[in-house]
Amino acid sequence: NAGVTxxxxxxxxxxxxxxTLQCAQDMNHNYMYWYRxxxxxxxxxxxxxxxxxxxxxxxxxxxxxxxxxTTEDFPLRLELAAPSQTSVYFCASSYLSGGGTDTQYxxxxxxxxxx
Amino acid sequence: xxxxxxxxxxxxxxxxxxxxxxxxSSTTLSNIQWYKQRPGGHPVFxxxxxxxxxxxxxxRLTFQFxxxxxxxxxxxxxxxxxxxxxxxxxxxxTGANNLFxxxxxxxxxxx
Numbered sequence: 001n002a003g004v005t006x007x008x009x010x011x012x013x014x015x016x017x018x019x020t021l022q023c024a025q026d027m028n029h030n031y032m033y034w035y036r037x038x039x040x041x042x043x044x045x046x047x048x049x050x051x052x053x054x055x056x057x058x059x060x061x062x063x064x065x066x067x068x069x070t071t072e073d074f075p076l077r078l079e080l081a082a083p084s085q086t087s088v089y090f091c092a093s094s095y096l097s098g099g100g101t102d103t104q105y106x107x108x109x110x111x112x113x114x115x
Numbered sequence: 116x117x118x119x120x121x122x123x124x125x126x127x128x129x130x131x132x133x134x135x136x137x138x139x140s141s142t143t144l145s146n147i148q149w150y151k152q153r154p155g156g157h158p159v160f161x162x163x164x165x166x167x168x169x170x171x172x173x174x175r176l177t178f179q180f181x182x183x184x185x186x187x188x189x190x191x192x193x194x195x196x197x198x199x200x201x202x203x204x205x206x207x208x209t210g211a212n213n214l215f216x217x218x219x220x221x222x223x224x225x226x
Contacts, residue, residue, distance in 0.1 A: 043216040050212055106157040
């Protein structure tokens with residue numbers, strides 16, 4: 001299994017440009033998440049999904065959009081990029097059921113700079 | 116809204132010294148997880164605690180969940196250079212779909 005994969009690894013955007021960060025998992029996990037991590041800071045939840053076709057906002061959703069058309073893929077869309085969106089973006093997935101440990105597996109991250 | 120705070124924010128220790136990070140939630144948690152992030156890497160799951168007062172050990176790491184299920188701690192005995200990284204706690208409210216990550220404690224081990 002590849003686990004959680006993210007593309008691209010690095011990206012530089014100009015203010016006002018748009019882009020899509022790709023995330024895929026091959027573990028048949030029902031839950032998927034997008035976090036951003038600013039330098040030296042913790043993780044902030046942007047959006048999450050509990051299954052295909054279902055998404056919900058996290059702590060910091062403004063300026064982002066997501067979709068979940070399949071179990072495997074959970075792309076994050078940035079519209080009209082702003083310098084405040086400069087960050088490292090992590091995608092994660094987990095299997096949440098009635099019991100047991102719902103470990104979150106993280107992708108390697110996308111380092112985004114908006115100039 | 117829910118907040119999860121960690122202290123200290125930074126800790127520098129000599130190799131061989133012990134290290135402890137503390138996690139405090141503003142609300143009661145159904146469970147708490149701990150993750151480690153190496154410099155330049157991504158968070159990696161360490162453990163989950165569910166029961167009030169639970170204590171779990173992984174080699175030199177000891178994890179505790181408070182009796183009120185609002186706080187937790189991670190203690191590392193005799194630190195090694197491989198312990199370097201940022202340690203995050205992440206708490207889940209009862210019935211919630213997502214975790215709230217703590218602010219993290221960055222550990223530096225001086226050889």
